[in-house]
Amino acid sequence: MDWLGIGVFILSLGFAGLVLILIPVMKKLAETLGHTADTVETLNKSVGEVTGEATVILYNANETLVDVNDKISKFNPLFDIIHDTGKSAHHLTSTMVRYTSGKAKTAQAGTDFIDRNNLEGILRGAAFIYYLRQAKKEYDQQHKPV
Structure with missing residues (x-):
């Protein structure tokens, strides 16, 4: 044998030893890859269940939103009525303010006239006479001959 043949023989023995050493490692690697495949398969099933x-849940949420929107749309006429009622009340109070402010000006003018002409005594006397007449009417009605 020459040196080249001896070198090739030593290399082949080293390669055979390496293969013998790597066999358990390769078995463990194959086992780990098998477990990894099982885990991925379980994960795929779990993701499928979670997705379902x-x-x-999304379908139920959409149905609930549709139901809520439908019920809210049924309340819209009620809110419109309340809005219209509020506008009407505002219009009525505005009208009353304009009316009473006009009457207040007239009353103030009458009060000023009475103050200028010193007619308070006459008005008080007229009010007293009116009161006496009303009291007499009530007394006569209570003591009517039967």
């Missing part, structure tokens, strides 16, 4: 549940 999420789809059901």
